[in-house]
Amino acid sequence: MKNRLKILRAERDWTQAQLAEALDVSRQTINAIEKGKFDPSLPLAFKVSRLFALPIEQIFEDEV
Amino acid sequence: MTNQDNSWKTRTKKNTVRLGLWTFFWVLTCAITAFAPKFIWDFNTTLTIIAVVVNILVGFGMILANRTHLRGLDEMQQKIQTEAMALSLGVGLVLGSSYELLEDIKLITYEPEISHLIIVMCISYMIGVIKGGVKYR
Known part of the structure; x- marks a missing residue:
């Protein structure tokens, strides 16, 4: 699954560690999500959506 | 963006230390149960039973600490x-x-x-x- 996490984070000038703390996960998890190696659960995706104040589909994109 | 008291980092560190302590005491009680009957109390049945029970109880404590640790990840x-x-x-x-x-x-x-x-x-x-x-x- 593709995502715009890295871009959104860069726009806000946040580090991976800051984003990880805001989402209550490890920095490694943020890194894996940004690289597309790990797909977050629905609750975590909603958390990301709330944090960036954007709909989920504008952050995550399904690769069909 | 920070919540120092209950952040993922703080919580995981606390849970890991707790699991480490439970594991240490479990290993310690395993050693006591294995060696103390022979070298310390000359196979006294009561003391050996107490050692076994304590070892099992500490083992359950370690299992619970492991569960807490896993849930905190x-x-x-x-x-x-x-x-x-x-x-x-x-x-x-x-x-x-x-x-x-x-x-x-x-x-x-x-x-x-x-x-x-x-x-x-x-x-x-x-x-x-x-x-x-x-x-x-």
Whole structure:
């Protein structure tokens, strides 16, 4: 699954560690999500959506 | 953006220290149960039963601490742990049953030890954790 996490984070000038703390996960998890190696659960995706104040589909994109 | 008291980092650190302490005391009570009857209290039945019961109770404490530790991890780390534990369980089951058979079919002359199985399971668990770490890096 593709995502715009890295871009959104860069726009806000946040580090991976800051984003990880805001989402209550490890920095490694943020890194894996940004690289597309790990797909977050629905609750975590909603958390990301709330944090960036954007709909989920504008952050995550399904690769069909 | 910060919540120092209950952040993932603080919580995981606390849970890891707690698990480490429970594991240390479990190993300590294992050693006491294994060696004290022979070297300290000359196989006194009451003291030996107390040692066994304490060892089991501390073991359950360690299990609960491990559960708390796992629940405190984030979802990717839980996935890594689950995959590592699945590998460890599978390897333990397959090699453990084969190892037990080796003596029955006269391929080894000594009696299989449970400690050997525990070592194999620990090594396969560590391999699983490292593999998971590399996979999601």
